[in-house]
Amino acid sequence: MAMYNDKVIDHFMNPHNVGEIEDASGIGTFGSPVCGDMMQMSIKVDDNGIITDAKFKTYGCGSAIASSSIATDMIIGKTCEEALKVTNDDVLRELGGLPSVKVHCSILSEQSIKAAIYDYAQKNGLEFEGLKDFDPNAEDHDESCELSDDEL
Amino acid sequence: MEERRQVYLDYSATTPVKQEVADEMIPYFTQNYGNASSIYSVGAVAKDALEKARGQVASLINAEPSEIIFTSGGTESDNWALIAMARKLKNKGRHIITSAIEHHAVLHTCQYLAKNEGFDITYVGVNSDGIVDPAEVEAAVRPDTILISIMFVNNEVGSIQPVEEIGAVAKKHGILFHTDAVQAAGNVPIDVKKIQADMLSLSAHKIYGPKGCGCLYVRRGVILPTYIHGGAQENKKRAGTENIPAIVGFGKAAEIAQRDFDRHVSHVKSLRDHFVERVLAEVPKTHYNGSREHRHPGNANITFEYVEGEAILLYLDFAGICASSGSACSSKSLQPSHVLTALGIPVELIHGSIRFTFGDMTTMEDVDYAVDQIKKIIARLREISSVSEEKGW
Numbered sequence: 334m335a336m337y338n339d340k341v342i343d344h345f346m347n348p349h350n351v352g353e354i355e356d357a358s359g360i361g362t363f364g365s366p367v368c369g370d371m372m373q374m375s376i377k378v379d380d381n382g383i384i385t386d387a388k389f390k391t392y393g394c395g396s397a398i399a400s401s402s403i404a405t406d407m408i409i410g411k412t413c414e415e416a417l418k419v420t421n422d423d424v425l426r427e428l429g430g431l432p433s434v435k436v437h438c439s440i441l442s443e444q445s446i447k448a449a450i451y452d453y454a455q456k457n458g459l460e461f462e463g464l465k466d467f468d469p470n471a472e473d474h475d476e477s478c479e480l481s482d483d484e485l
Numbered sequence: 486m487e488e489r490r491q492v493y494l495d496y497s498a499t500t501p502v503k504q505e506v507a508d509e510m511i512p513y514f515t516q517n518y519g520n521a522s523s524i525y526s527v528g529a530v531a532k533d534a535l536e537k538a539r540g541q542v543a544s545l546i547n548a549e550p551s552e553i554i555f556t557s558g559g560t561e562s563d564n565w566a567l568i569a570m571a572r573k574l575k576n577k578g579r580h581i582i583t584s585a586i587e588h589h590a591v592l593h594t595c596q597y598l599a600k601n602e603g604f605d606i607t608y609v610g611v612n613s614d615g616i617v618d619p620a621e622v623e624a625a626v627r628p629d630t631i632l633i634s635i636m637f638v639n640n641e642v643g644s645i646q647p648v649e650e651i652g653a654v655a656k657k658h659g660i661l662f663h664t665d666a667v668q669a670a671g672n673v674p675i676d677v678k679k680i681q682a683d684m685l686s687l688s689a690h691k692i693y694g695p696k697g698c699g700c701l702y703v704r705r706g707v708i709l710p711t712y713i714h715g716g717a718q719e720n721k722k723r724a725g726t727e728n729i730p731a732i733v734g735f736g737k738a739a740e741i742a743q744r745d746f747d748r749h750v751s752h753v754k755s756l757r758d759h760f761v762e763r764v765l766a767e768v769p770k771t772h773y774n775g776s777r778e779h780r781h782p783g784n785a786n787i788t789f790e791y792v793e794g795e796a797i798l799l800y801l802d803f804a805g806i807c808a809s810s811g812s813a814c815s816s817k818s819l820q821p822s823h824v825l826t827a828l829g830i831p832v833e834l835i836h837g838s839i840r841f842t843f844g845d846m847t848t849m850e851d852v853d854y855a856v857d858q859i860k861k862i863i864a865r866l867r868e869i870s871s872v873s874e875e876k877g878w
């Protein structure tokens with residue numbers, strides 16, 4: 334595990350907020366097992382638009398699980414607009430960094446937050462500035478998983 | 486809480502150097518440090534050790550000592566055999582036949598030859614057991630085929646290839662035959678005469694010898710051009726001052742592999758079989774990849790559905806268990822193993838595949854500890870996973 338820092342290790346060995354909220358306000362998934370990771374995020378939003386709870390389930394590597402765990406921690410207590418501003422870079426910074434080959438594994442947490450809030454917005458007829466460019470079907474276009482070009 | 490053990494189950498990646506082997510090597514670092522090419526007596530001691538090792542390695546594969554050329558390992562042997570022979574025969578033809586499940590030392594070398602030197606490569610596929618069909622090799626033969634390179638034992642799923650039949654196909658068509666026998670050594674009997682191999686690669690560190698040492702067998706009468714140029718070592722075939730301590734260790738390791746062959750095979754096979762039986766019975770939704778019958782005695786390759794391999798490896802590492810996975814993260818995505826892909830295993834199952842390989846130092850207690858931990862780890866990762874039996878993939 335030498336390639337990971339202690340915080341990352343702690344988050345994948347003892348992830349926070351694992352599970353699925355039963356009466357979730359919004360639920361979304363991103364990624365696919367074929368590509369190596371898929372995250373499901375469910376959120377509970379109160380009447381003031383604040384995310385009071387978030388839970389995740391992730392199929393994926395240690396970095397994907399750690400990113401999922403910390404992302405749920407980061408959005409609890411935030412409004413939806415604030416949560417939509419959480420980027421992949423914020424997740425990485427909060428984790429204290431990931432090895433470069435693992436950076437792509439943290440992208441799904443940012444996308445899953447958006448997917449869950451998108452679902453909440455759809456159900457409640459709301460619109461969020463932060464969802465303007467969000468394409469809920471993006472993962473369907475991604476089945477090729479961007480096969481790397483470093484193969485000879 | 487039960488005691489945490491350190492359990493190494495990655496003997497196909499590398500093995501520890503046996504004490505008996507290390508004991509033979511040590512004097513060649515400190516006392517008998519001479520250069521085998523020198524004429525004075527310290528050099529002669531080194532020269533004698535070199536020739537003794539050559540005999541020990543030759544004996545393991547039923548070759549003549551003069552047919553063994555020491556190299557820096559399996560990778561160099563594979564590169565040398567393929568690149569030097571392809572260049573030599575390029576005016577005769579530019580077609581090479583290999584398999585889809587070769588180690589990268591052969592696969593990337595073939596890709597290099599195709600990309601940079603105009604060779605045309607046929608990658609023969611395998612069946613769902615991971616075994617090449619010799620008839621398919623024969624069907625791939627063309628008038629311009631100059632070389633067939635098919636591995637003896639696969640490093641990921643342990644499938645044993647029908648190298649005798651493939652050797653016969655090569656012979657029948659007058660084509661040279663190379664086989665990468667790195668994983669076969671010590672685990673299946675190797676007889677270069679029976680398999681009619683023209684070239685065969687071995688590596689010391691897979692048979693309890695040191696890393697950075699191996700050899701290429703080149704059948705008498707086959708002329709393989711020099712690849713590493715310089716001095717006149719190894720009968721002018723491979724330049725560079727010989728790594729005498731490592732070669733001495735390789736020789737000793739080969740001698741032990743031959744001497745203790747039956748004991749080794751029955752030991753690792755009983756551990757492997759017990760492991761596989763328990764895992765398949767006690768962990769739901771698991772699959773055993775590869776052939777049951779034609780298989781390296783110490784190899785198990787298992788898919789755990791709904792969980793990802795690297796996560797499994799990290800949890801195993803936390804429990805003190807070393808194993809390896811079939812998929813590797815590149816800068817952009819998770820790359821499934823080319824071997825498991827060739828067996829026809831779906832990508833999402835490849836991502837959850839782990840190779841466990843057992844060796845002489847593994848005990849039954851180690852195996853039981855590993856299975857107990859695996860049960861807990863897989864159950865925990867399935868709790869975290871967004872896919873499951875109920876939800877499906």
Ligand SMILES: Cc1ncc(COP(=O)(O)O)c(C=O)c1O
Nearest residue numbers: 558559560588590640667668688
């Ligand atoms: C089948 C096979 N060929 C070649 C090699 C490379 O051997 P070495 O590590 O000695 O270069 C290995 C080991 O990784 C192997 O398993």
